[in-house]
Structure formats: C-alpha cells, structure tokens
Amino acid sequence: MKAIQQIAFGLESLQLSEIPTPTPAPHEVLVKIEAASLNYLDVALATGTYSKELPLPRIPTSDGAGVVAAIGGNVSKWKVGDRVMIHYNQLWQNGLATPTTNHIRTGVSTPGLLAEYAVIPEYALVRTPANLTSVEAATLPVAGVTAWTGLMSYAHIKPGQTVLTQGTGGVSLFALQIALAAGARVIATSSNPEKLKKLQALGAHEVIDYKKYPNWHEEVRRLTNGAGVDATLDIAGAATIVNSVKSAGFNSFVGLVGFIAGAQLPLDLFTIVGSYIRLQGYSVGSLQSFEELAAAVEVSNIHPIIDSVFPISKAEEAFRHMGSSNYFGKVVIEIN
Numbered sequence: 001m002k003a004i005q006q007i008a009f010g011l012e013s014l015q016l017s018e019i020p021t022p023t024p025a026p027h028e029v030l031v032k033i034e035a036a037s038l039n040y041l042d043v044a045l046a047t048g049t050y051s052k053e054l055p056l057p058r059i060p061t062s063d064g065a066g067v068v069a070a071i072g073g074n075v076s077k078w079k080v081g082d083r084v085m086i087h088y089n090q091l092w093q094n095g096l097a098t099p100t101t102n103h104i105r106t107g108v109s110t111p112g113l114l115a116e117y118a119v120i121p122e123y124a125l126v127r128t129p130a131n132l133t134s135v136e137a138a139t140l141p142v143a144g145v146t147a148w149t150g151l152m153s154y155a156h157i158k159p160g161q162t163v164l165t166q167g168t169g170g171v172s173l174f175a176l177q178i179a180l181a182a183g184a185r186v187i188a189t190s191s192n193p194e195k196l197k198k199l200q201a202l203g204a205h206e207v208i209d210y211k212k213y214p215n216w217h218e219e220v221r222r223l224t225n226g227a228g229v230d231a232t233l234d235i236a237g238a239a240t241i242v243n244s245v246k247s248a249g250f251n252s253f254v255g256l257v258g259f260i261a262g263a264q265l266p267l268d269l270f271t272i273v274g275s276y277i278r279l280q281g282y283s284v285g286s287l288q289s290f291e292e293l294a295a296a297v298e299v300s301n302i303h304p305i306i307d308s309v310f311p312i313s314k315a316e317e318a319f320r321h322m323g324s325s326n327y328f329g330k331v332v333i334e335i336n
Contacts, residue, residue, distance in 0.1 A: 002335070003115035004315045005057040009048035011323070014060070014316045022119040029078050029120050030070040031086065034134035035309075036113045037063040037332045038322040039142050039170065040258065045108065046319060054108075061333070062088050062106045064113030065128055065137035075122045083128035085294070086113060087287050088141050090124040094288040102283065106141075114315060116335055126290045129298035139304040139330040140293060142284055143170030147233065148293040149285030150255035151178055155231035159183030162224055164232035164247055165204070166240060168195045170330045171257060173305045175233050176202060178293075181300045184230075187223055189216060195328055202305070210243075217246035224249070228275070233257050242268055248277045256281040305329030312336075 001021040007013050024030045042061050044050035068082040078084065090110070092101035106124070107113060128137045151157045163179035165172045165188045172188075179186050180203045188204035190196050191211035199207050206223050210216045221228060228249030234240055235258035244254050245268050254277060272279065296302065307327040310318035312335050322331045 001116035002312060003059050004061075004312065006046055006060050007057045009046070009052060009056075011043075011046055011316055011319050014046065014319060016313060016315070019115075021117050024070055024072040024075075024119050026072040026074040027122050028072045029068055029075060029084075029122050029125060031064075031066045031084060031118050031120055031125070032069040033064050033066040033113050033115060033118055033335050035065055035138035035332055035334050036061040037138045037143075037170070037330045038318060039063060040322070041142075042107070042112075043319055043323045047323075059112040059115050060107060061112040061114040062108065063138055063140075063142045064106075064118070065134045065140075066118075066335075067134075069117065072122070077122055078125065083134070083137070084125040085128055085137050085141050085290075086118070086120055087124040087126060087290055088145065088284045089286065090121060092286045093123065094286050097282065097286070101286075105283075114312065114333060114335070123287070126287065126294055129294050131298050131301050132303070135306065135309060135332050135334060136304045138332055139170060139174075139306070140297070141290065143330065144174045144293055144297075144304065145285040145290050146171050146257050146282075147174035147178055148296075149282060149289045150233045150253070150257065150280070151175060151231055152182070152292070153285065153289050154255065154280050154282070155253035157182050157184050157231055161185070161230040162187065162227075162249075164220060164229040164244075165189070165199075166232065166235050166244070168192075168199065168328045169235060169325075170304075171233060171235055173202070173329050176204060177302050177305075178296070181296060181302060187220060187229065198328060215243065217243045220247040228252060231255070238266065242266060245271050245277060245279075248275065251276045252278070254279050307331050309334050 188199040233255040234244040307329040
C-alpha cells in the first residue's frame with residue numbers, strides 16, 4: 001500500500017513509500033483510509049518540536065476517515081462497506097480520562113493514518129455522519145471532538161450564553177459552529193480582515209481584530225457589557241492565556257487545548273480566583289463525546305470548514321501549509 005513515512009525529524013523527511021498492507025487481528029478492522037486531516041500536533045511531531053523520542057520510521061497524522069475494507073473474525077459491530085472515522089484517544093470510551101485512557105493515541109503511540117489502509121480496534125471507530133464526505137469527516141476526530149468536549153461536555157453551553165472563539169484553525173471554527181448550533185452568541189477573533197469577514201459570514205455575532213486590539217479582553221468586556229464570556233477555548237497558550245482569563249465571566253470555563261505560542265502559562269490568579277473561573281486542560285475527548293458530535297453534525301447538517309485538500313503525493317506541501325498558519329479551517333490530504 002501507499003503510505004507517507006517519516007524517516008527523520010523535519011518536514012523534508014516525509015516520503016511516499018510502498019509498504020505491506022496490514023492484516024486485522026480477530027478484534028480489529030482494516031479501514032481503507034480515504035482522507036486524513038492535519039492538526040498542529042502533526043507538524044510538531046514531524047518536526048520533533050513535540051518529542052524526539054518517537055520511533056522512526058513512522059506514519060504520521062491522527063485524523064482520518066474511510067471505509068471498512070475487512071474485519072477480524074470476532075468483529076460484530078462493523079461490516080465491510082461501513083463508512084467510519086477513527087477515534088484519537090482509543091481507550092477513552094466514556095466518563096473521565098485516566099492515565100490508562102490516555103495511553104493509546106492514534107498517530108502518536110500507534111501508526112498514523114496517512115496511508116491507504118490502517119488497522120484499528122473495533123472499539124475505536126465511529127460511524128461517519130450521513131451528510132459528510134470522507135474529506136469532511138476526516139476533520140472531526142481531533143479538532144471537532146476537542147471543540148465538542150470543551151463546550152458541551154465541560155462548559156455545558158446553553159442557549160443564550162456567550163462563547164469566545166480564537167483564530168481560524170480547526171478547533172476554533174468547530175467551536176463557532178457548535179456554539180451557534182447550541183444557540184449561543186459567538187464572539188470571534190482574528191488578525192486578518194478577510195478572515196474576520198469570513199467569521200461573520202459563518203455566523204459570528206461579533207468579531208475582534210486582535211492585532212488592532214492586543215489587549216482584546218477589553219473589547220470582549222465591552223461587547224458583553226462588562227460581564228465576560230461563559231466559555232472560551234485557548235488554542236495558543238502563553239501568548240493568549242491572560243487575555244482568555246480576563247475575557248472570562250463569573251463561573252466561566254477556559255479550556256486549555258493548544259500550545260502553538262508556548263506552553264509555560266503566565267496565569268492571573270487574582271482574576272481566576274476572584275471570578276471563580278475554571279481552567280481545564282484536556283486532550284480531545286472520549287468515544288461517547290465523538291458519537292455525540294457525530295449525531296449533532298448529522299442532525300444540524302453541520303459541514304466542517306475546509307481550507308484546502310492536497311493529494312497524498314503532496315503531503316510535505318500540506319504540512320508546510322499547516323505550519324504556516326495561513327489557513328482558514330482544516331487542511332486535508334486525500335488518499336486514493
């Protein structure tokens with residue numbers, strides 16, 4: 001089968017190779033991967049920014065969707081031809097995360113999905129929403145579930161509440177779409193005038209240019225008559241956490257889901273304690289959260305925002321585009 005293999009650290013090390021097609025064990029499913037989408041984590045893993053202890057060569061990417069091509073002898077839940085998405089935290093089925101549930105992560109502790117075929121445990125698959133193509137569905141497992149888990153499982157967003165979304169990456173755009181579907185008011189940020197217009201076109205009630213307003217929490221407070229927002233997902237880390245906290249209202253939620261601008265956080269404890277703000281670090285979500293997201297996507301006819309689609313032969317170009325931050329939505333690699 002065709003697969004992208006990372007043979008060293010650095011994006012130039014991503015090579016299109018021919019390797020043997022895996023065979024499913026009794027409780028495994030062989031999935032014909034039709035599309036894989038990229039996250040910042042994939043770039044960080046490929047460049048060695050996240051860790052240089054991963055065994056090489058490795059197949060990268062954690063997000064993917066496709067069709068069941070074969071099943072192991074003891075598989076009863078799936079059949080050949082089923083359209084499926086691959087769960088990231090494979091052992092996290094429901095409830096709270098534990099050290100055990102975080103142990104197996106697709107594309108990190110297992111081979112990734114940038115290949116024609118992948119073997120996945122039968123319990124680590126979710127049925128693809130009927131309204132999505134595989135290119136669209138490939139964006140849900142990490143970015144979509146991260147947004148859903150933060151806003152719905154942890155923040156418990158309700159109609160009429162206010163959600164702040166930050167930037168125009170996959171998690172933030174899913175957060176915007178999920179918040180709107182839940183009946184929330186959305187304030188969105190970007191530093192690009194054209195992206196701000198796109199955010200408004202997607203339904204954002206208010207937008208803030210964080211380049212024009214570096215202390216953008218002041219604009220958030222102004223737009224909420226001083227109350228602050230009920231929830232936000234901080235995707236940058238060190239560069240944004242102070243603004244995130246100061247944007248948050250009383251008894252609000254701040255999800256810590258990204259580190260693209262640094263992982264050491266300068267926290268404002270006076271604001272956090274004084275406003276009873278809950279900071280929650282987490283990684284993606286459970287299979288139950290994934291299934292809830294898939295159901296909501298189908299019922300509400302939500303379509304993920306796709307920035308661009310690359311063929312597998314241009315995987316390095318796709319990774320470089322993802323690393324540039326010059327995208328609006330998800331970067332997807334189609335495999336055929």
